[in-house]
Amino acid sequence: MISTAFESKKQLEDIIGAAFAAAARAGELPQTPPPDFTVRVPADTARGDFATNAAMAAAKTMRVPPMKAAEILARHFDLSGTAVERFEIAAPGFINFFVSQDWFCQSVGEILEKGTSYGRSDYGAGRKVMVEFVSANPTGPMHMGNARGGAIGDCLAAALDWSGHDVTREFYLNDAGNQIEKFASSLEARYLQIFLGEEIVPFPEDGYQGEDIKDHAERFAELYGDKFVGTDPALRRQALVDYALPLNIEALRTTLERYRIRYDVWFKESSLHPDAINEVIDLLTRRGYTYEADGALWYRATEFGAEKDDVLVRANGISTYFAADIAYHYNKFVVRGFDKVINVWGADHHGHVARLQGAMDALGVGGFKLDVVLMQMVRLMKDGQPYRMSKRSGKAITLEDLIEEIPIDAARFYFNMREPGSTFDFDLDLAIDETSKNPVYYVQYAHARICSILKNLGAEGITPRAVTREELALLTAPEERELIRQLGQLPEEIITAARQYDPARLTHYVSEVATLFHKFYNVCRVKGEPEPLMQARLALCVAARTVIANTLQLLKITAPEVM
DSSP states (O other): OOOSHHHHHHHHHHHHHHHHHHHHHTTSSOSSOOOOOOEEOOSOGGGOSEEEOHHHHHHHHHOOOHHHHHHHHHHTOOOTTSSEEEEEEETTTEEEEEEOHHHHHHHHHHHHHHGGGTTOOOTTTTOEEEEEOOOOOTTSOOBHHHHHHHHHHHHHHHHHHHTTOEEEEEEEEOOSSHHHHHHHHHHHHHHHHHHHOTTTSOOOTTSOOOHHHHHHHHHHHHHHTTTTTSSOHHHHHHHHHHHHHHHHHHHHHHHHHHTTOOOSEEEEGGGGTTHHHHHHHHHHHHTTOEEEETTEEEEOGGGGTOSSOEEEEOTTSOBOHHHHHHHHHHIIIIISOOSEEEEEEEGGGHHHHHHHHHHHHHTTSOGGGEEEEEEOOEEEEETTEEOOOOTTTSSSOBHHHHHHHSOHHHHHHHTTSSOTTOOEEEEHHHHTOOSTTSHHHHHHHHHHHHHHHHHHHHHTTOOOOOOOHHHHTTOOSHHHHHHHHHHTTHHHHHHHHHHHTOTHHHHHHHHHHHHHHHHHHHHSOSTTSOHHHHHHHHHHHHHHHHHHHHHHHHTTOOOOSOO
């Protein structure tokens, strides 16, 4: 018998699919492929433990009244060997399935047996997936978009890992091109101003204005004095970049690790120059997708749905950022062999998605292998007002500022409370609130509460023991069954979060587990009941603790035992 909600849904999907085929063979339904349908846990579980809309889906594609389609399908269900005890047809055409008490017993037993591995599955079958996220410009500190992108990307990668994919987390370092030239000229101006004065050395109009640029220039001057004032400008700029860029990169790494993000690969754009970029340009040329105009080399992007063609090599012979981006993604797919690449980008990059997918098609790689999660910005709120001021630059709050302001647990949880494409207000006051109003505190408190229950009972000599199927069968209260049903959905929630690129499903899920646990514990006593029922409820407490801890571990949020 199959116990978890995910496996049970899949089994029911197979049974319903077989019923469509059997009904077609019997001439009761058309000989057409089954329609798309769902099997889900209904909102009102009094009407069934699982429900399907298969009959209503058939009504649309097969021109059969939904109630009649439901009756036809029902005649061909083979439910032998399943946990389904009975099913009902309900208007306007739902089919509701009711599972046995043994299904609930097995669900708890499986969680207890698998422990810290509960929730993991082989759904991804080891497919090689890269998640590239944050990839902040190394010329300055990370901002709030990186804070959200980091939480989303890292938790999405974890969901893919838990669902059986071979996952690589990657940071793309833009250590070449225009931004590095701008970085160099900004550092140079600040360095020369120290010795020659701001009146003599104007600052570039498009230069980086941050205090970090001044700090780097001052420390460089402390180390080398005026040694580079009279040298060749190119040599001076290179020396400044060689000094400051590694410090910035290390600062990025340190801040991200503090934010609990560790990358498998830090990929440097400079490694693509010039050979890898020239290789993809040559390949595009051989495939007939480039041409020369106005002294530049262009890519025929319009042949792949773009509104205009793109420059690959400027008239001055320097390749564009887009050319480097094409080479980078060619490297991901062809050189390193990833089956799927997922980029987490800010919503302002939406116009770049189709261009890059089209370029992969032009190279013969397949743009469908590249998916992009577009992420909206977050508005920080404090004392009911927008909060903008950065302690460092005076202009915008950075990731470093944020994790000094609020607990990292709260940051990672809050940034995954909404799907990536939605905007929301991040309440800094609520994030540090130690009450049930704070969503992450509420979930962590549920875990700590279970630990406290077990500790207090242990002090009285009452400890969880192995329970029998007959003892677990005593968990028949609605609150118990509701909690067990929710616990059994963790593997599916992880798979769905991975499939839909939406780790917010996991914060919603674990919040609901916490709610249902509090509801169960407020109604169903543990201590003072007959020993078999007490042990069954203790087992349910341990199962709930396991699910909460595993979900928080996936999100890289702590699961405290005391609060």
